[in-house]
Amino acid sequence: MNEHTKVFNYKIASKKKRFYAFMLELFFSLIVLFALNYLFYQEDLDTFLDADTNLYSILLNAVAAFGIGAACYPLFSGNIGHRILNIKVIDAKTGNDFNNFFEGGIREFVKNFLSNFILPVIWLFFDKKHQNAYDKVTNTYVVERK
Incomplete structure (x- = not known):
């Protein structure tokens, strides 16, 4: 392993594993979100999936x-996708x-908010430590669990 694949004695999660975790969380x-829409607005699945994206829906999703x-x-020190794929989020300053x-x-x-603008997805491809834009903003790394 080179210096770009480890932080705080953890192996940095691969871009592929992070993508799968993102998809599971999505x-x-x-x-x-569908359950909440159904509960509060009695929206069926077709109506939910066909809804237009606007600033209100972006903020509601966030x-x-x-x-x-x-x-x-x-x-889990992460989201559901992280837990399923045995990765976690650590603080980039302390490693905790x-x-x-x-x-x-x-x-x-x-x-969630930045993902609407595609920025985090593109950023990940160029970062040596596999940090997305939101990892930079929140000062975190996604690593393999030990």
């Missing part, structure tokens, strides 16, 4: 991501698990 988030992150990070509910919520909020 699927889980869509289920939660707020839901905050809630999901706040619930998951204290348990990133498991605070508020910070986890903020990380997922920023990730």
